[in-house]
Amino acid sequence: MPTAPRPQTTDELNQALEENDRRPYGRTRTVTAEELVEAAEQFAEPVPLINALLELQEAYTYGSEPRKSPVVFARLLTLFDEQPDVFDARMRHLLFWRFKWVAGALRALPEMPLTSQRQWLTEMRSRYEKAGLGLQPYYGQAYQLAAHTGENTAVAYELWAARTRTQLSDCEACEICERALFHLAAGDDKRALRAWEPVLAGKESCQEEPARSVSHALLPLLRTGSVEQAVDMHLSGYRSCRRNPSMAGEVGRHLEFCALTGNEARGLELLAENRNLFDEVDSPLDQLDFLTGVEVLLQRVEHLGHGDLPAAGYSGRTWTVADLRAEVRGRADDLAGRFDTRNGTTARSDVRRTRLDRAPLLDALELTLRVRSLDDVAAAAPATTPSAAPTPRTTAPVPDSLPELILGARELDHQGHPDARACWERLRTLHTARGYTHPDDPAVGPLLLLRADLLADEANRAGERDEYTDAADLHEEAAGLYEDAGAPAHAALSRACALLATAEIPAEGDGAAEAKAAELTAAHASMVRLCEETPGLVPELEARLLRLRATALGLRLQASGSEEHAASVLAEVALLHEFAARHDNDGQVSGALLLRASTYAISGDLPGAVAEIDGLLDRLKAHGPAWHVPRTLGLRGRLQLGLQEPQSAHASLSEAVRLAAEWPLGTVDTARLHADLAGACMHMGRHDEALRHLTRSAEQDLRRGSRTEAFCTYSNAAQLSLDLGRVEACIALLDSVLAEPDLVAGEVDDRLVAQLRLTRARALYAGEDLKAATAEFVALAAESAGWDDDPGSHAMIAAETAVLLGESGEFDQARKVADQALAAHAQDPRFEQISSCLRELARTQAQQQGADGLPGARAFLAEAGKVADEARAAGYESRDRSLDTALAYEHGRVNAYAGAYDDALASLDRALALLGEPGTDEDRAGEWAECVRLAGAVQGIYLERPAPALARLDSAISRLTALGHTAEAEPLTALAGRLRDEQ
Template identity: 75%
Template sequence: MPTAPHPQSTDELYQALRENDQRPYGRARTITAEELVEAAEQFQETVPLVHALLELQDAYTYGAEPRKSPVVFARLLTLFDEQPDAFDERLRHQIFWRFKWVASALIALPEVPLTSLRQWLTEMRDRYEKAGLGLQPYYAQAYQLAAHVGEDTTLAYELWAGRTRTPLSDCEACETCRRARHHLVAGDDERALRAWEPVLAGQESCKEEPARSVSYALLPLLRTGRTEQAREMHLAGYRACRRDPSMSGEVSRHLEFCALTGNEARGLELLAENRGLFDEVDSPLSQLTFLTGVEVLLQRVELLGHGDLPAAGYAGRTWTVAGLRAEIRGRADDLAARFDARNGTTAHTDRRRTRLAQAPLLDALELTLRPRRLDETAPAAPVAAPPSRPATEVPETLPELVLRARALEEQGHPDAQGCWARLRTLVTARDYSHPDDPAVGPLVRLRADLLDDEAGRAGEKERHAESADLYEEAAALYDDAGLPGHAALARACGLLAGVEAAAGDGPAGADGAEARAAALTAVHGRITRLQEETPGLAPYQEARLLRLRVTALALRLQTSVTEENVAAVLAEVDLLHAFATRHDVIGQISGALRMRASTYAISGDLPAALTETDALLDRLRTHGPAWHLPHVLGLRGRLQLALHDAEAAYAELTEGLRLAADWPADAFDLGRLHGDLAEACMHLGRPEEALRQLTRSAETELRHGNRTDAFCAYSNAAQLSLDLGRVEDCIALLDSLLAEPDVVAGEMDDRLVAQLRLTRARALHAGEDLKAATAEFVALAGESADWDDDPGSHAMIASETAVLLGESGEFAQARAAVDRALAAHAKSPRYGQLSSCLRELARLQAQQEGADGLPDALAFLADAGKVADEARAAGYEAQGRSLDTALAYEYGRVHAHAGAYEDAVTALEKAMDLLGEPGADEDLAGEWAECVRLASAVEGIYLERPAPALARLDAAVTRLAAHGHTELTEPLASLAAGLRDEH
């Protein structure tokens, strides 16, 4: 498959080679490199062909195709021998450098005899000596061959490591890794880690480092007790090597790390992400390393009793853990045997056996913000947390179970769901026989009960249309069973579910709200008629119908908060409370009081709502029902958050969660309780605890099947982790979420997924992975351009994309992106963001291109000026300094970068005038001081006018000190001292 137009000139060839060099390693890059060699041959010029062959060997080497790399190099070497004058110093360096690549490629191929490997090293040594080159690189290759074969490496190590490095030696980072691995093989973890320090600390790096060193250092870090460093290294290191065919060995060591730290589920997740490596890695040695690491993981999973779990493996069939492990074991054993046969040792079989024999180093190390368990990797029914109170005893006989379920249902008891679940299993069994018991009643009634319960659970999961249908079906069966009260209740519930279902399909905005309010009014009337027209209602049934009437009006109040609607809800609440009190329906007494408190809260009377919850809590603690306490404590916590009493909210929400643990998990909205507690923690300055609560909220929602709510909570957790500077945690969490099957299949809400991707792109930027961040932003900007209903979000994304493109020096693309942002901004203004974007682009272009970039930089600032004019006309107030002040300051910086120093001073003086005299406000005083500093530096240093610069600085120091801003005077005084010393 051609990947680019066929070059028609050597200039086009070189341009195509540069473009291919930007592609990731893999088949697409390799195929293009092969095509470009064919294209180079048509020009019948040596130098272009050499460049094309070098690119092809690079693609083979880093694309894990070692069989082809020596063939390409042989052709290069022939050209070098025949036409040495065609090779300039840089090309000559490449020829001698790549002798090492061929040596590594030959080692990786068990079919190449050991004698051939030694002959190639002799060829390398002879060539180096003839060219007058130092032999340290040769001895490095000799050491690697000895280590590969399994010979005593003591002498080989000294001959290599004791020699002075040469320009052809591998980079410092690669040699550091090799020395550290030598100590690792000798069993000296501490010495290995000391050797690795400069690489792990980021002081030495290259294309493969520190990712390679990190993968080898993970287990030594654990063995020496550095668990937190190991965790951090895993997150950062894995991201640097995932899906890369040339780093399959590194990927395998991350899988091994997961297997030995109680993170087997994450290991399977990472294996799925790297499934392509099974077919893309053509190097037998890399295959052996990769497969052994995969087997360590699969072996551990199988030992834990999960061999039947699905696993990602070779293409063409579906694998289980056990099946894939058996396949891998056969292939890896064969590869190890082939290498040992070639080398005349048992080194590879022994190393493989040692790796597979490792025992777990930790029972459980929490690697990410989304810890996974093996039992969560396959579909399973939600498992409730074990209650701390004695569970309601489940009767052994079916009649007793039916009667118990109905009694609990009448009370609204949380244990009713467990009884219904047990009954559903029994009734749907093929051998079910319905008891002939008058107390139980006919089968049609039991089926109606089960449908009624199922409808309620569907409603809780916001499957409202399904819920409405199930309620209607249940009502019909209740009619058949001669139970009009039950039928009326089911129909009333179905009416409310129908309104909720219609709201999801109806118009948005004011028209939708009006239609919803009218529908709820009609439903209230129909429920009232059902209550009035249904004979023989039991007190609990009538109380429930009254509660549904309140609910209809309360939902209408949420749609339209008016005094009339508030009064209507409170009147219905009074009816419910009076009826429930008269008939001692304690659950509905509590329900009425909760609805009253909620109504006050919705109406904005928070103190009254809080007073109501006070009285309700007292009643619940005295009279019950106890299972209402977590609900009320959650409501009270939210009220206190709204009243800015975070301490009280924290106490109530914590108590609510503690009490909720006494009941089945499905009985409460635990996800919301954890989410509200996270908010309280943030107000109290406890962000780490808030992060834990957000992840618990998400985990709870996932267990209950509420995936959208779960992903929203995880999205908040990702943003918070980014705000806390935990960049790798943020990226790992988002990578896990974005790999979920429903996300990949496009079944998740597209805007929510876009938000996850946006946060990930920002995290990549914060993690200084500018290339990946820019690629994601460009993709998001393209997709969001079609969001006709949300141009403001597109403006935001396009403006951030433009800044990243500017950081990469791609100013033409940045201009196009910011133009799209401005067009979206015209529909949905984002004054502050667009102004900031345009100013930053101007600064970047002037900083990177100097005077040559000044015209385009000033064009950005001119657009920022228009945005500031629009903002002023619209009455927009920026946070902190005004857009005009910020713009004047940026004019100063841009001119300074471009060498237009007089214009820079003029612009900065304008900014100072706009800011006015420094007063008590710390932020504004800081802005003013920065303008003074920059103006004085430009004038005193670049314009060589120290006198006015010093006068400005001295006056500014006096003014700032007068307002107590002594810390702001320090850089000004330092600059003044420097100017005086110089002049």
């Protein structure tokens, strides 16, 4: 099916070829190129057909279709032999250049005999000699064939490397890579890296470089100790080749790098991202390279005992790691065998075996901000237990005897001991198993009692996940079972829990806080009645009811913020404390003291709260329970942060994290601890440590099922990473997060996903990947146009998108998107962003197009003028210079770029008048000085009026120097010196 209307004229064909040339390599570009060749055949003249065939061969070559490239080239060569004069200098250069492409395509096909390849090289040499061209490119291809087969490599290398480069030699970057690979094959990592230095440093590049060199250099960098550089190269290099069929081998080496550095989980993630390569790579040699890298990864994962994990593989079925490894091994062995049979050597199998036998280079290397293990992947896999019930890290031995297990679980639960969770989990498994027989033991009680216990535990876990509706329903169901089992006191406790869970269900709309306070007041009153009316309340259960009563009033104080509610909380806490102390219930004494400290904190008495916490910690050290210590330290850390004591907070929170690791998962809210630690680190300027804690906090939230909170924290971590200039780390983190299944499936709030994508787009721009950044911004602008409830965000996104389109030279599209931003701004003003967008578009258009772009640039500035008028009328004050000042300065720059120097000078003088005197502020002085410098340059250089320009500059230099702004005066002094020299 045609992808576009068939060109009817040669002009239309040329335009279509240019449009196709801008497309990324892949099926769309290739199919279009095939259609354009068919269209070109309708014209009597050969030039259109030559151009179309050149485009088609390029699409096949970089689309990883080596079988088709030589066929197209044969047609081109026939046309050249028949009508050589038709080929202009460009076509002739491309024709002779692409002899190398055909040589590479033939090497990649195991069915192509060596004799045919050598015949082709002979043909290439003959053609080059006949055309009077240097033979270095021929010797380069001869060396690459020798390196591929493993025969006479050193001799072939010397014949090529010792020759002088010609216009048809491979680019510097590609030749550097070949030299480096020669040294690498000889086992000389250091020499290979020295050869690679210009490419790895970004001094030499091309279509495939530095991505190709980077993938090969990763392991040598590690082996020579350049670990940080290897990490940076992996992040930037992988992004350059991912999902690209013509760079499948490079992707395979990045997977191998992950496998050998303890990043197997990241390797599986990247494999999933590149699943298309299993089906879209038509080059057998690239397939072999890719599959070997895949097998290195899968082999390592299986060796670590995770062969049953899901893995992304060939389409049409689901795969485990073990199954996919077996499939990949069979296919790769077959490919290597076919190449070796064709070559008459074992070179390809030897290379493959070397990669597969390589031992890990590092046990663990932090490649990205999101450090995940295979255990994390296993916990997220569908076949495992839900994340709501994580496996404890440290638990006491679970009794084997069923009566002991039931009684032990109840005793631990009464204590609030973390090990109760493992006992309940074991009991839940036994109870739901076929053939379960309940013990006939009076001490254990009836089966109904156990079922009520299990429901109560399930309800408590739902509450920990903030699933309050489910928690309330489960507690009510448990209460009914307790009643039926003859345990009214336990039923009362479950009903009290249900009351609290119901009151915790978030209210919506105006007056939500008041409604919640009223719910909690009613819940407390009902709990009081339960305490008074329930028969047979033992001290342990009564203490738990008193704790729930105090908690309800504490939550009411938190919701209302009313000081009058504080006294009732403290009274209830005192009642709990006295009762628990009288009955030697250390856990509830601790709970009472913690509630009292929290009440002081909510009431604004932070020093009093810290004093209470310090006393509680002393008591916990003496009497326990020990599992309360991490939570108490966490609260102290938060209070110390509130008191602007970040170092003390850091110490408390770090100790809390350390101690929390000694207890089962879920005992302490470690996600909150890490988030608070990140805040302390930020106050102390320890930004890298803050990043680590943010990502750990997010991962903890993911494990407990709090996915929205996790994604919000990841968003904050990504933004911080970007602010710190860690661009590649930011992109890698967001790529990983955005690949989460629920994000991909659209099950997460679209605004949160948009924020993640927006940060990624900004990071791509900061990383100078303008094409990818623009594509993401354009997509976000289109999506946010439908946000009727949030036009301000659409205005911001559309404004940024328009600027990027302008930088790409697409001013017509930029104008349309800027109009969208203006329309959204009219509904929800964003004066600063819209004005900046329009000014930037004007500057970019004038800078790129000169005088031709002046009308369009002035139109943007006219819109910016209207925005400034609106801002003035609305009483808006910008954060820095006024919008009018910024606009006047931009008029000056735009006119200067377009050659309208008189207008430029007038605008700059207006900007200076609006700025006023430079003053003592450095930023203001710097802005003033830059405006003077530009005015001096326009006046002295472009208008050729050096005398008034020097007077302007000398006066400004004196004023700045007198105010102590010597650094700001330096550019003016340099310009004045230049003007005097030219006089």
